[in-house]
Amino acid sequence: MVKKIIFLSVLAVLLCFTPTMAKEGVYLGAGLVYNNPQSSDTIDYLDPGIGLDLKFGYNFGRVGLELNLMGSTHDDTDPGYGDADFSGVSLDLRVFLSELNDPNQIYLLIGFGGYSIKEYDPVIATDTTLKGSGLNLGAGLEHYLNENVALNFGVVYRIIKYDEVEIGGTTFSFDPELKGNMLTLAAGINFHF
Numbered sequence: 324m325v326k327k328i329i330f331l332s333v334l335a336v337l338l339c340f341t342p343t344m345a346k347e348g349v350y351l352g353a354g355l356v357y358n359n360p361q362s363s364d365t366i367d368y369l370d371p372g373i374g375l376d377l378k379f380g381y382n383f384g385r386v387g388l389e390l391n392l393m394g395s396t397h398d399d400t401d402p403g404y405g406d407a408d409f410s411g412v413s414l415d416l417r418v419f420l421s422e423l424n425d426p427n428q429i430y431l432l433i434g435f436g437g438y439s440i441k442e443y444d445p446v447i448a449t450d451t452t453l454k455g456s457g458l459n460l461g462a463g464l465e466h467y468l469n470e471n472v473a474l475n476f477g478v479v480y481r482i483i484k485y486d487e488v489e490i491g492g493t494t495f496s497f498d499p500e501l502k503g504n505m506l507t508l509a510a511g512i513n514f515h516f
Contacts, residue, residue: 345513346470352378354511358395366503372397387417408440432461438483455485473513481505
């Protein structure tokens, strides 16, 4: 317990007094996500879930372009159904609001992504996958520990519409589309090169 308190104290001091600035160029990131399906939508049978998040990006100074891969596992509240896997790939633009020499970079995010929900359907005894696309709106904070390492915290609201379902290898279209918005909380670390 004492080691944990010492570690957290040293980390807090480093976070407060690290002289660094945002760095332009390529970065890679990894972290955890908490995805919460919005209960007012058609896809309201999934519980919130935790998963992994990978980022590949380039900072141009005041803006950054980021490819984001993420996925999470969710319990299905419908009787007889097991876990569902939510996954997504998105391309997001980050616009930084902080001064370039500030180690705390606050940003706004807008982007577009493709998403899917895969699960086993016991009624028809096969896997089903919902597929769709959506708009991402978010904000976050990237705190630089030094010029190459930064902690990243963000929130993204994903406005998703599913328009296809794959059942046993055959794809069908939905009309009207199914609404399945998702709120994502993310925390991770970015490595700048």
